[in-house]
Amino acid sequence: MTKKILVLAEMKDGNLRNVSIEGLAAARRVAQDSEVIAAVFGSNATEQTSILQQYGADTIYIVDNPNLNLYTPSAYMQSMNELIQTIKPDVIIMGHTAVGKDLAPRLAARLGIGLVSDATNLTVENGEIVFTRPIYSGKVFQKKKSISSTVFATIRPNNIPALEADTTNVAKVVSHPVDITDLRTVITEVVKKASSGVDLTEAKIIVSGGRGVKSVDGFNVLKELADLLGAGVGASRGACDASFCDYSMQIGQTGKVVTPDLYIACGISGAIQHLAGMSNSKIIVAINKDPEAPIFKVADYGIVGDLFEVVPLLTEEFKKVLDGAVV
């Protein structure tokens, strides 16, 4: 029986990532009588304790070291390795983020433990933890059990809902400073690309454009709708290849995998490689002037029409509804 579940809480721009709160919910799903331990790294780690305890941590390890403010493989490997030797967890959970995708396989290989990546659910069956994860670009879901005594799992953002915050929950807080030595690289500066500011992998709403958007300026109508809805702006590879937008916006098999509550696909045909990145969105709206476009097969709502007419109309209607909501 599992005794300790360690959740690595990831920070971004000084805040906890939502997927870390979802990681605590994943841990609680399978915890039964096990201890759920959160570990948070960096100089302002202490500030995160109240959030972590409200969302399900029994114990919180604060690993405070300036070399952990930004992710580097060597500093995080040393610290996580040390922490795992101290805590001896049975299950380690973190987000399937850029950091998770880099760190989890390195650590699992170093420690000789099993790794289940991109899990969308965790359950207990016959006393064992079962991990559900997509394969074949999301066409099929497989269930996996670990055969190693310790298992590392990364969870897909936006799939396992966070628990309701419980402000009465009190966690034990453990300060756990680490020595980080022989760093081969340190980050001296982060130069960010201009972006919509909304992290696509955690966005609740995404407005996405394809080759049908026709130009860089064509994305302006999408951005207007996205700004109004607090949404992220994504793209198909067709739009990226045509230089209408940056590749950081690409959604699909070779881009980002997203699962928002609402995905609005504008001028996107719906190639299988695009669907691989967005078909698990909760509601899909497709706007395309070709009624035969494959995107309509996965859409919950389809609008056949010119996106340059339809999207501004949608923006106007949403404005009215949202203005009404404020009053």
Ligand code: FAD
């Ligand atoms: P098109 O297929 O050209 O579709 C444009 C659509 O816009 C059409 O359906 C058209 O009817 C519609 N349209 C045109 N004008 C308007 C208008 N004014 N109003 C409304 N609709 C309009 N693709 C991805 O997206 N993500 C990936 O990660 C990805 N990975 C790939 C990996 C590999 C190995 C390969 C081979 C391909 C990959 N692709 C990926 C590319 C994919 O196969 C498609 O080529 C791409 O998704 C097409 O982009 P699109 O739908 O924007 O363009």
